[in-house]
Amino acid sequence: MSEHEFMITMQDVNKWYGDFHVLKDVNLNIKKGEKLVICGPSGSGKSTTIRCLNHLEKFQEGKISINGTDLIEDVKVVRHIRSQVGMVFQHFNLFPHLSVLENLLLAPTWVHNKPRKEAIETAMYYLERVKIADQAHKYPNQLSGGQQQRVAIARCLCINPEIMLFDEPTSALDPEMVSEVLEVMVELAEEGITMICVTHEMGFAKKVADRVIFMDAGQIIEENEPHEFFDNPQSDRLKLFLDQILSH
Amino acid sequence: MATYTMKEAKPAPSTSKGLLFWLRENLFSDIKNSLLTLVGLYFLYTIIPPLLNWMIFDATWSGTKDEVVKEGARWIFIVEKFDQFIYGFYPESLHWRPNLVALICIAFLLSMKFVKNINIKIALILLFPVVCFVLISGGGFGLEVVETEKWGGLMLTVLVAAVGIIASFPIGIILALGRQSHMPIVKTLCVGFIEFVRGVPLITILFMASVVLPLFFSDGIDFDKLLRALIGITLFQAAYIAEVVRGGLQAIPRGQYEASESLGLSYWQGMILVILPQALKISIPNLVGSFISLFKDTTLVLIIGLFDILAMVTLTNSDTNWLGYEVEGYVFVTMIYWVICFTMSQYSKSIERKFNTEH
Numbered sequence A: 001m002s003e004h005e006f007m008i009t010m011q012d013v014n015k016w017y018g019d020f021h022v023l024k025d026v027n028l029n030i031k032k033g034e035k036l037v038i039c040g041p042s043g044s045g046k047s048t049t050i051r052c053l054n055h056l057e058k059f060q061e062g063k064i065s066i067n068g069t070d071l072i073e074d075v076k077v078v079r080h081i082r083s084q085v086g087m088v089f090q091h092f093n094l095f096p097h098l099s100v101l102e103n104l105l106l107a108p109t110w111v112h113n114k115p116r117k118e119a120i121e122t123a124m125y126y127l128e129r130v131k132i133a134d135q136a137h138k139y140p141n142q143l144s145g146g147q148q149q150r151v152a153i154a155r156c157l158c159i160n161p162e163i164m165l166f167d168e169p170t171s172a173l174d175p176e177m178v179s180e181v182l183e184v185m186v187e188l189a190e191e192g193i194t195m196i197c198v199t200h201e202m203g204f205a206k207k208v209a210d211r212v213i214f215m216d217a218g219q220i221i222e223e224n225e226p227h228e229f230f231d232n233p234q235s236d237r238l239k240l241f242l243d244q245i246l247s248h
Numbered sequence B: 001m002a003t004y005t006m007k008e009a010k011p012a013p014s015t016s017k018g019l020l021f022w023l024r025e026n027l028f029s030d031i032k033n034s035l036l037t038l039v040g041l042y043f044l045y046t047i048i049p050p051l052l053n054w055m056i057f058d059a060t061w062s063g064t065k066d067e068v069v070k071e072g073a074r075w076i077f078i079v080e081k082f083d084q085f086i087y088g089f090y091p092e093s094l095h096w097r098p099n100l101v102a103l104i105c106i107a108f109l110l111s112m113k114f115v116k117n118i119n120i121k122i123a124l125i126l127l128f129p130v131v132c133f134v135l136i137s138g139g140g141f142g143l144e145v146v147e148t149e150k151w152g153g154l155m156l157t158v159l160v161a162a163v164g165i166i167a168s169f170p171i172g173i174i175l176a177l178g179r180q181s182h183m184p185i186v187k188t189l190c191v192g193f194i195e196f197v198r199g200v201p202l203i204t205i206l207f208m209a210s211v212v213l214p215l216f217f218s219d220g221i222d223f224d225k226l227l228r229a230l231i232g233i234t235l236f237q238a239a240y241i242a243e244v245v246r247g248g249l250q251a252i253p254r255g256q257y258e259a260s261e262s263l264g265l266s267y268w269q270g271m272i273l274v275i276l277p278q279a280l281k282i283s284i285p286n287l288v289g290s291f292i293s294l295f296k297d298t299t300l301v302l303i304i305g306l307f308d309i310l311a312m313v314t315l316t317n318s319d320t321n322w323l324g325y326e327v328e329g330y331v332f333v334t335m336i337y338w339v340i341c342f343t344m345s346q347y348s349k350s351i352e353r354k355f356n357t358e359h
Helices: A046-053 A075-082 A100-110 A116-129 A145-157 A175-190 A202-208 A226-231 A236-246 B019-026 B031-057 B076-087 B096-114 B118-137 B153-180 B184-198 B202-216 B225-250 B254-262 B267-304 B309-317 B326-355
Strands: A006-017 A020-031 A035-039 A061-066 A085-088 A163-167 A194-198 A211-216 A219-224
Touching (some): A006 A046, A006 A194, A020 A219, A035 A202, A046 A061, A046 A163, A116 A145, A175 A194, A175 A202, A194 A202, A211 A226, A219 A226, B076 B153, B118 B153, B153 B309, B225 B267, B309 B326
Parallel strands (some): A035 A211, A085 A163
Antiparallel strands (some): A006 A061, A211 A219
């Protein structure tokens, strides 16, 4: 398969924070519509990996290409790539001074120059999709964590992205609210958007992922389709990790 | 196994509310507190009645100074010199112009509250200072020119403070952003400017503006003295605003920057739409604090020969017909300053409430 048929390619990506080697020769090819789950202990570089994909982190060596565009240090290229990549954060990062609806309108009206009326229609459509349209005029801090995260997902969808990145989307939520967010993510996955998800929700990984990747110490240690990944881990490191997260 | 039914909420017991409860809880909760309350009350008793007598009950409000018989304040001095306190040496026949400007200011503030159309708002904001300037200084539309030397009194105080506040605000924000910039030259210039200005007293900057600055220009160019003071005050205030805004910027979580970047907003879009609204909101109390102290600092312009309200009081006190009225004069100025500063701080509280989205 040639390079251009992949939605995302990472070739020998290396990254350092000062002298600390965070990403070591990360190679990853992701097809259009593929659902990838990345897991691993904290500090293993999984968040850093997906943050490199929309240039929230710079990398020093290697090559990343998104939907045929090489990611280089150029304002226009970076903006072009970001307009195709939506990112959902652990702490939601909604803009607290704007209402839910205004949060959703910001990128479409200012970055994609959509007329406001059209942007509102799109925003309301996605708010309905994440089942929160009745809260459109509230402020983020008036919503529960689960609701905020669903708004954050809708905010990304409003820019009509090719790729969605999820950076531990349920880790900051109360246990009661995890499922309402996962439900939205499952629905999204069924629609064929390319998804990369850093998460420890193993149920979600089994249900949705085409492929699961295990990272440790800045490297990809193991990758497999989900059932093999969980039922038949190969490396000792992954066996230990799975033991620890599944033991209770 | 045990199960429990949900209970109804009950009202709080009557012993924990009401005036008596409040008094006992706050003023007489124990012996020490009760003693302090009594001492405080006695202190107020010794201060307030004499003060009220002097200011109001024994005060002379009208008549000529030879008819004064009462012991209290002789406010006739203020009445007599009122126009000078307010307008300085501005020609009396033209006092309607500053008065009109004051009305326009009120109308402008109200229009900012009630006009919803953003284009009209911007037009008003741009038009407002031009109209005010033309009205006060004259020189167009058949208005007689009034040189800035004649401007004075409360009018000058408010004008210097208003220009200083309005002009320094955008400059301060740009300096604060520059200070956070990743571009070394921009950053160095901004840090250098801010630290230099903050390390120098305002008086020095005013002296520099009025004495040193003209040395750099050839003889033909003569800056207006007031304009030089305004530039000095604006730059001085901008450095302080920059530090206040920087404090606000630092309080914004990293995630807000990342979210706005990841949505594809450019640096300036992210700053203007996402970061600054939040940072400025946090900074409101400190910004207003800094505006209030600027308002009081404007009185230093008397050093370079401009007559603000305080200078006018000092000046009228040296009128040989009106010697010995310092106390009334300064009490009057104190009240004017206090009313304006208190209004500003109350206004800031109301904006804070308005912008509060954490219900």
